[in-house]
Structure formats: C-alpha cells, structure tokens
Amino acid sequence: MGTSKDDQSPVSCSSNAELDSITAALDIIGDRWSLLVLRGVFRGLHRFSELRDDLGIATNLLTTRLKALVDNDILEKVQYNERPARFEYHLTESGLGLSPVLVSLMQWGDRYRNHGHEPVVLLHSTCGQIIHNITQCPQCLIEVDPTEIKRRVHS
Amino acid sequence: MGTSKDDQSPVSCSSNAELDSITAALDIIGDRWSLLVLRGVFRGLHRFSELRDDLGIATNLLTTRLKALVDNDILEKVQYNERPARFEYHLTESGLGLSPVLVSLMQWGDRYRNHGHEPVVLLHSTCGQIIHNITQCPQCLIEVDPTEIKRRVHS
Numbered sequence: 001m002g003t004s005k006d007d008q009s010p011v012s013c014s015s016n017a018e019l020d021s022i023t024a025a026l027d028i029i030g031d032r033w034s035l036l037v038l039r040g041v042f043r044g045l046h047r048f049s050e051l052r053d054d055l056g057i058a059t060n061l062l063t064t065r066l067k068a069l070v071d072n073d074i075l076e077k078v079q080y081n082e083r084p085a086r087f088e089y090h091l092t093e094s095g096l097g098l099s100p101v102l103v104s105l106m107q108w109g110d111r112y113r114n115h116g117h118e119p120v121v122l123l124h125s126t127c128g129q130i131i132h133n134i135t136q137c138p139q140c141l142i143e144v145d146p147t148e149i150k151r152r153v154h155s
Numbered sequence: 156m157g158t159s160k161d162d163q164s165p166v167s168c169s170s171n172a173e174l175d176s177i178t179a180a181l182d183i184i185g186d187r188w189s190l191l192v193l194r195g196v197f198r199g200l201h202r203f204s205e206l207r208d209d210l211g212i213a214t215n216l217l218t219t220r221l222k223a224l225v226d227n228d229i230l231e232k233v234q235y236n237e238r239p240a241r242f243e244y245h246l247t248e249s250g251l252g253l254s255p256v257l258v259s260l261m262q263w264g265d266r267y268r269n270h271g272h273e274p275v276v277l278l279h280s281t282c283g284q285i286i287h288n289i290t291q292c293p294q295c296l297i298e299v300d301p302t303e304i305k306r307r308v309h310s
Contacts, residue, residue, distance in 0.1 A: 017272040021264025022190060022257060030185050035177060043306065073267075091301075094267040099301035100259040102177060103290045108256055109176025112228075112249040120173040122290075123305040129294040131304065135258045135277075136291065139284040146246075146254035149286065150278040151198065 018151070025101055028072055033057065037065045038095070039102065041075060046088040074098070104133040173306065180256055183227055188212065192220045193250070194257065196230060201243040229253070259288040 029035050040051045052062050066089060069075040074095040077087040103122060110119040124131050134143040184190050195206050207217050221244060224230040229250040232242040258277060265274040279286050289298040 018261055018275040019191065019194070020270075020272060021262075021268065021275065022184075022194075022260045023187060024264035024268035025260040026181070026185060026190075029177075030181060032174075032178060035181075036174065039174070039177075042301065042304075096301045097263050097267055099304070100288050100290050101256075101263055103304070104255040104259045104288065105177045105180040106173055107176075108252050109179035112252055113176065113179035115175075117172040117175060120176065121307045123307055124292040124295060124299050125303045125305045127292065127294050129292050131290055131292050131299050133255050133259065133288065133290045135255050135286055135288045137279040137282065137284050137286050139282050140279060144279050144286050146197065146251045148280045149197075149254070149258070150280045152276045152278055 025098065028069075028074060029098065029101065029105075031065070033061055034065045034069060037062065037069065038074065038098065041089055041091055041095075042099070042102070046078075046090060047086075048089075051089075069095075100133055103131075107133050180253070183224075183229060184253065184256065184260075186220070188216055189220045189224060192217065192224065193229065193253065196244055196246055196250075197254070197257070201245060202241075203244075206244075224250075255288055258286075262288050 029038065036055050036057070037051060040054055045051050045054055048062065048066070051057070051066075052059060055062070057065075066075065070077060070089070073092050075089045076092050078090050080086055080088050106120065106122075122131050123129065135146075135149070136142070137144050184193065191210050191212070192206060195209055200206050200209055203217065203221070206212070206221075207214060210217070212220075221230065225232060225244070228247050230244045231247050233245050235241055235243050261275060261277075277286050278284065290301075290304070291297070292299050
C-alpha cells in the first residue's frame with residue numbers, strides 16, 4: 001500500500017506489442033538532450049566539438065548521450081583521424097529510420113502548439129518543395145484519414 | 156554546485172522553435188498511461204468504463220489522464236446521457252492530428268526494436284491495404300530520403 005499507484009506499469013492492457021513498439025522509440029527520443037543531439041546529427045553535425053558548440057551542452061552530458069545513442073544502435077562511431085584517434089558520429093540505418101518520427105512530431109507541434117514562434121519548414125533538397133509527413137495508402141495513393149485505420153496483429 | 160548538471164534545461168541551443176514543436180508532442184504522449192488512453196480512444200473506446208476495463212487502469216489514474224488530455228485539447232467530453240449525466244471522450248482535431256505521430260513511432264519500433272513480438276499491421280479500412288507513414292514530397296510524389304531534408308525557418 002506504500003507504493004504510489006502512479007508508478008504502476010500498465011502491463012495488463014491488451015495488445016502490448018503495439019505499445020512496446022511505440023515506447024521503444026519514446027525511450028530514445030523522450031530524453032530532451034538525446035533528442036537535441038540526434039537532431040544535431042540529422043542537421044549535419046558529426047563531431048563532438050561541433051555538437052558541443054552548437055547545442056551549448058556540457059561535455060559530460062554530451063558524452064553520456066552519445067554513448068547511449070551508440071549503445072542503442074542509433075549512432076555509430078566512424079574514425080576520421082588516426083593519430084590522435086578521432087571519431088565522427090553518424091546515423092545508423094535504425095537512426096535514419098527515426099526521421100519520420102521527428103518530422104511527424106515537429107509537424108504536429110507546429111500545427112497545434114505554435115505559441116507564436118516561427119514554424120520550421122522542411123524542404124525537399126532536390127526540388128525545394130515543402131514536404132509533409134503523412135500516413136499513406138499505397139493502393140489508393142491518398143493520405144489515410146485517422147478514422148480509416150484498422151489494426152491487425154500478424155499471426 | 157549542488158545542482159545536477161543533468162537537470163539543466165537545454166536552453167542555449169540554436170533553433171529552439173523546432174525543438175519546442177517536437178517536445179510539445181512528447182509532453183503529451185511521453186507519459187505511458189496517457190499514451191495508452193489515447194491509443195484506446197483511437198481504437199474506438201470512448202467511455203470511462205470501456206477504457207478502464209480494456210486497459211486495466213486504476214480509476215484514479217484514468218481520471219487524471221483523461222482530465223489532462225481534455226485540458227490539453229487532445230480529447231473532448233461529449234454528453235451521451237442526460238440523467239444521470241454521462242460523457243464520452245472523443246478526439247479533437249488536435250488529437251486526431253497525433254495519428255501520424257503514433258503511426259510513425261509504432262512503425263519504427265516494429266521495424267527496429269521488434270524483440271520477437273508479432274508486429275501490428277495497420278490497414279486502410281476502405282481497401283484493406285497495409286499503410287505506411289512516410290515523409291513525402293508532393294511535387295516528386297516520392298518518399299523523401301532523410302538525407303534530402305533541408306530546414307528553413309519561416310520569416
């Protein structure tokens with residue numbers, strides 16, 4: 001009885017596979033510093049000093065976040081200098097796969113929680129067009145309305 | 156010196172508008188119970204008793220999460236019975252807008268963090284086709300590669 005109910009893990013719900021998938025991503029980007037570091041790498045910052053200077057992040061915080069992102073297969077270390085040994089941080093395939101997550105989060109915040117700040121517009125670098133994150137049906141070639149999404153657990 | 160560096164807010168980074176937008180969404184779905192409740196409503200559960208029974212969530216937890224989701228304009232209360240007064244919880248426009256966020260998070264977890272569980276497949280209810288979350292260029296009509304995304308802050 002001394003345990004706060006709020007600390008209970010929601011283990012008794014149905015269809016935990018879906019929830020596990022969602023929270024796996026949230027575990028990584030839910031930390032604000034990790035999110036900042038990740039966004040920095042997406043923006044083309046690959047070296048420790050570049051990230052530290054751009055984000056204004058303390059050295060120890062950057063070290064722990066980079067290590068966690070590498071341990072979680074989101075970033076990989078790539079050596080660019082032998083003596084002294086120097087490394088850059090690049091996105092793994094799994095890290096690149098977070099792009100739609102970050103874009104959809106940003107798009108939602110810009111649309112529904114824009115408290116007067118200027119929205120960040122994302123452009124397709126090859127044509128300059130503004131791009132959007134959508135859930136698409138490859139057959140109907142349309143953006144699917146949220147009310148038209150059905151779930152099925154593979155067996 | 157007594158304050159943990161880890162508690163510092165990352166305020167000194169550039170381009171905070173983008174970060175603010177991302178974290179506005181994370182503030183809502185980052186809480187595991189809120190995420191569960193939200194997913195329940197997306198799945199068609201609208202009444203307190205339906206959500207409580209399906210999620211196995213304690214009454215007080217469900218009450219606080221529903222109130223927060225209503226206060227944050229993600230859900231709205233719709234009266235379905237007069238005496239006694241009974242309400243259902245429905246997604247607002249802003250709540251429906253979270254659909255691509257949830258889909259992209261789930262898709263990433265299913266693809267990169269599937270520890271043996273069966274993936275949840277999302278289907279377009281009108282045609283039965285499996286649907287995907289993508290970042291699309293409306294001019295090129297292709298899924299944009301993450302390396303081809305440029306950022307521009309509107310002025």
